[in-house]
Every structure is written in structure tokens, then in C-alpha cells.
Amino acid sequence: MPRYFFDTQDGEAVADAEGVELPDLAAAQIEAVRLAGELLREHAEQFWLTRIFSVSVTDAQGAAQFVITIAGARTPSRGHVATQTGR
Amino acid sequence: MRHPLIVKLERRDGLSPHEHQILEDATSSVETFAANADIVREGDVADHSCLILEGWTTRSKTLADGRRQITAFHIPGDFVDLHSFLLKPMDHTITALTPCRMAMTPHTALRRISEEHPHLTRMLWLSTLIDAAIHREWLVAIGRLSAAAHLAHLLCELYLRLEVVGLAKDHRFEFPVTQTVLADALGLSTVHVNRVVQELRRDGLVAWRGTHVTIKDWEALVRLAEFDPTYLNLAPRPR
Secondary structure, eight states: OOEEEEEEESSSEEOOSSOEEOSSHHHHHHHHHHHHHHHHHHTHHHHHHHOEEEEEEEETTOOEEEEEEEEOOOOOOOTHHHHHHTO | OOOHHHHHHHTTSOOOHHHHHHHHHHTOOEEEEOTTOEEEOTTOOOSEEEEEEESOEEEEEEOTTSOEEEEEEEOTTOBTTGGGGTSOSOSSEEEESSOEEEEEEEHHHHHHHHHHOHHHHHHHHHHHHHHHHHHHHHHHHHHHSOHHHHHHHHHHHHHHHHHHTTSEETTEEEOOOOHHHHHHHHTSOHHHHHHHHHHHHHTTSEEEETTEEEESOHHHHHHHHTOOGGGGOOSOOOO
């Protein structure tokens, strides 16, 4: 089975030194979404410090395969609501 | 080797020589199972309960889409389906994680113990209560702990349980799981499990080679896991 490496960036970059063997690219894509979901759940507060979160997946040769990016941004000021919440 | 059930129970309260004999007689019929064999399947109506003499088993449920949740790891001295004496049919599956030697204990023998030996009955009841306490801790861990803390909690628990039956010491033990099995027990993706294993290693909390685990910094692992062993009831007292 091919080996895939899952590097993450959520303010702190974490490189995957070992990788995980998975049947194919489609399986790696599903695992990456699960990993992203689990990490976001765990680091909900941290996310807003950087407002960016990504999982980048490479194969055993180091070739980039795909990336999942989650971005958070405040919506433009909408007067009334923005004043009330102080944002 | 001493009988692992007797060792496990005596950690919680002493047993008389007569009680030793009763347990040894009840658990004298031994069967072996290959790794990955189902020992009891969901839906089975058993007429005996299985005590592990050697090896590891899992309790698990498998969903319609094939995903599996492991709800317990069991080790020697654990009566994996003592409850099947009273709860029929089985509501989950018990699978050998490694080759296992199991004492197949007839329910007729358990019935006799429950009718004639009240202290021994309480001790068997205690063992199912400890299993339930472990399930509660797993529920908290799976619902609320971070992945790293959850894995740390599992390692602390297994070390203490294995130490009771003489299968761990000096912070070393064998943990015969793949990362896929671990992912099914922790309710996490395999990739995430791989990541937290690397994290615990990198932070110097554990060394983990193949199935051999060494806890390098017990205090730090306990702190990370918020591990409190009270639920394992490891102190001997009259019961």
C-alpha cells in the first residue's frame, strides 16, 4: 500500500515524519477530512488566533497530492449587529 | 503462573483457600483461539462465560458501513463475558486480539457459586462493576479528552491493569495493537492516532517500538491524561 504524509498547519506547523499506509489516494483524501475534523474540534479556540488551518498531503516521494484549507474571516461590518456585539 | 483471576481479585480483597479451589474448579476447561477469531458473537446465547488465561481480546460493535468501535481491551484475569450468565443474548462481539487461552466457565458453575458462596459472588460482581467503571472512563475520554490525552489515559490504565496480573513492570508492557486497532478503540482516524503517537514520543512521554511500550515519564503522562486510578479500585479492603 502507498504511504501518505499528513502535514498540518494551524498556527503551528506539524510535519508528519512517519506517514500512514493507505489503500489509495481516495482513502487518503477521506482520512485527511477526518483528521481535519478531529483537529478542528480539538483546537476550536486556537483556530481564531490564526484563522487558517490546513492539512497538506504528500506521497512517499514527497510529491504534493492535495490540500484541505479551512479559513475563517469576519464578515464586513453590518452596522447594527456589529455595534451591538462590539465587533 | 498463578491463576490470573485469583491474582486480580486478591488485589481487591483476600480469598480463602476454599474460594481459590472453587474458582480453579470452575475455570478448569480451557480452549485456545487464534488471533482475530471471534470468541463470542453478537446474538449468541452462551451457556458459559470466558475468562482470559493468556492473551488479549477486544469487545466491539460493527456498524452497517463496516466501521467498528472497540469498547474495551481485555487482558488475562478478565472475565470478558461474565455478564452473559445473566444477559442473553450477547449484545456485542468479543474477538481475540492475539492467540488466547480461555477458561470456558459453565453458567451452571456460576449459578452454584452465586447460591453457595456469597463473598465469592460479591467478588465476581466487583469485577463486572470495575468493568463498568472502566467503560465510564472511556466514555469521558472519547467524548471530552484531546486525542493525545485520550491515548495517554489508555496507556496509564493498561499499565496499571497489566501490572496487577504481573504482565507489566518498570513502566514497560506489551501492547499488541496496530494503529488501526488503536484508532477503532480511540474513535479517531488512523492518521490522527499516528500523529498523537509521534507527539507522545517526541515529547519524551513514551517510547513505542512495534508492540513494546515504555512509559518514559509517568508523571507527565498522568498529568496530560488527567488520570486518576480511583476507578480501578486497586486497594485491598473487605468486600
